[in-house]
Amino acid sequence: MxxxxxxxxxxxxxxxxxxxxxxxxxxxxxxxxxCDPNPVRxxxxxxxxxxAGRAPARTYRPDDFxxxxxxxxxxxxxxxxxxxxxxxxxxxxxxxGCRVVTEKPMTTDSQRCxxxxxxxxxxxxxxxxxxxxRFNPVHELVHRQLHSGVIGDVLSVHFEWLLDVRHGADYxxxxxxxxxxxxxxxxxxxxxxxxxxxxWLGARPQRVFGxxxxxxxxxxxxxxxxxxxDYERAHGSPAAADDPFALHLADNETLRALYLDAxxxxxYLRDRNVFGDGITVEDDMAVLVRYSTGASMSYHLTAxxxxxxxxxxxxxxxxxxxxxxxxxxxxxxxxxLTSAKGAVHGDTAQENAGGAxxxxxxxxxxxxxxxxxxxxxxxxxxxDIRMLRALFDDDAGGNGEDGKDGxxxxxxxxxxxxxxxxxxxxxxxxxGAAVDVEKLVGIA
Numbered sequence: 001m002x003x004x005x006x007x008x009x010x011x012x013x014x015x016x017x018x019x020x021x022x023x024x025x026x027x028x029x030x031x032x033x034x035c036d037p038n039p040v041r042x043x044x045x046x047x048x049x050x051x052a053g054r055a056p057a058r059t060y061r062p063d064d065f066x067x068x069x070x071x072x073x074x075x076x077x078x079x080x081x082x083x084x085x086x087x088x089x090x091x092x093x094x095x096x097g098c099r100v101v102t103e104k105p106m107t108t109d110s111q112r113c114x115x116x117x118x119x120x121x122x123x124x125x126x127x128x129x130x131x132x133x134r135f136n137p138v139h140e141l142v143h144r145q146l147h148s149g150v151i152g153d154v155l156s157v158h159f160e161w162l163l164d165v166r167h168g169a170d171y172x173x174x175x176x177x178x179x180x181x182x183x184x185x186x187x188x189x190x191x192x193x194x195x196x197x198x199x200w201l202g203a204r205p206q207r208v209f210g211x212x213x214x215x216x217x218x219x220x221x222x223x224x225x226x227x228x229x230d231y232e233r234a235h236g237s238p239a240a241a242d243d244p245f246a247l248h249l250a251d252n253e254t255l256r257a258l259y260l261d262a263x264x265x266x267x268y269l270r271d272r273n274v275f276g277d278g279i280t281v282e283d284d285m286a287v288l289v290r291y292s293t294g295a296s297m298s299y300h301l302t303a304x305x306x307x308x309x310x311x312x313x314x315x316x317x318x319x320x321x322x323x324x325x326x327x328x329x330x331x332x333x334x335x336x337l338t339s340a341k342g343a344v345h346g347d348t349a350q351e352n353a354g355g356a357x358x359x360x361x362x363x364x365x366x367x368x369x370x371x372x373x374x375x376x377x378x379x380x381x382x383x384d385i386r387m388l389r390a391l392f393d394d395d396a397g398g399n400g401e402d403g404k405d406g407x408x409x410x411x412x413x414x415x416x417x418x419x420x421x422x423x424x425x426x427x428x429x430x431x432g433a434a435v436d437v438e439k440l441v442g443i444a
Contacts, residue, residue, distance in 0.1 A: 008033040008074045010089045011081030012041040019078045020045045022388040024052035032072040035060045040262035069096045084181045087112040094125040101128050105191040106415030108183035114442040120412045129415035131195040134407050136381035152318030157297040161310040166331045168303035172217045172274040184281040186422035195418035203291040208424035209434040212285035216304035222275025234271040244333035247271045287425045319362040326354025416441045
């Protein structure tokens with residue numbers, strides 16, 4: 001076995017498992033180091049490595065990050081920390097000469113974004129932002145259709161994304177409910193969707209106007225709707241036992257290992273009441289975007305829907321293209337999660353999953369469906385495995401180039417433009433005025 005790359009994974013929560021397990025399957029990459037304030041979570045990731053037949057990684061605390069890079073001769077850093085900390089490790093790793101792969105969003109505010117862009121420019125380093133939705137074969141097929149001109153020039157887009165009351169609620173149990181840590185759903189979740197539209201259109205977003213509010217979750221809303229149960233966190237609470245909005249960590253081996261058993265180290269609670277106090281992000285958001293091509297987008301995110309999926313409609317000079325994906329037609333109320341994947345994070349197909357459909361409606365001709373081969377809901381629609389190939393396999397292309405599956409990896413500028421729509425929307429929510437995206441994030 002010849003090892004060509006020594007990687008470090010910074011942040012060892014749930015999403016980091018994709019990289020730990022994915023890199024463990026690649027003989028040419030060694031996971032040399034793990035970095036996290038919580039030794040219990042790092043131990044879980046080392047269990048994943050040894051289960052795959054690989055040596056355990058050396059473990060480091062965040063204040064030893066610079067020493068770790070030197071001591072372990074790291075050349076690739078994968079950043080999967082809390083979103084607000086991404087820039088700390090991205091900038092330091094770039095300045096140390098490492099290639100950096102960061103989970104989306106690239107960061108959570110305009111100042112941090114400018115710092116990352118400055119570091120990329122100054123070092124000439126490589127930064128990839130992991131927008132796995134680009135690599136979903138259905139989304140790639142939409143891109144090919146649009147760029148082959150089936151509806152001519154795109155003039156407008158309507159995009160509706162629905163998170164159901166299992167997946168959507170999960171953002172309100174964990175650290176994502178705090179704006180200072182996640183930037184809100186406009187940044188953490190919708191950044192995926194904004195990057196997709198930017199890529200689909202091949203255009204830059206220019207101005208954004210938005211309205212958003214906390215309409216469903218939170219104490220006040222839960223008391224008004226009658227959905228609130230009186231507990232702070234689900235574990236050990238009789239009031240949470242039959243609450244369909246509760247997450248029971250003890251019932252799942254992975255969630256127990258990553259979170260419940262790790263609480264003693266840092267006090268982080270993964271199973272808080274979605275109808276509790278301290279929620280500072282919105283759950284219902286509407287956004288208007290103007291693009292450099294003159295196209296406009298209307299976008300709506302709902303985080304409390306009975307079904308999960310999305311609809312995207314493109315109107316062009318030659319007709320209309322419609323995409324609909326039904327990831328879950330409905331959710332049963334249940335109090336115990338039998339898998340750490342799927343319903344919480346979208347890694348496996350959800351219960352009651354539907355299908356996907358692409359319909360083209362040309363001018364003056366009958367509509368027709370575009371065949372979708374081998375559609376699969378798991379692994380974020382097949383995007384995760386294809387993204388890992390593009391990121392880490394030598395024959396899969398490089399940053400900004402066409403990957404093995406014909407999809408370009410997202411660059412720092414791509415990350416900033418997707419982030420910029422979310423940040424501009426947040427600012428518009430607060431002040432009621434349209435916001436210039438490129439000026440906000442510092443892109444000329």
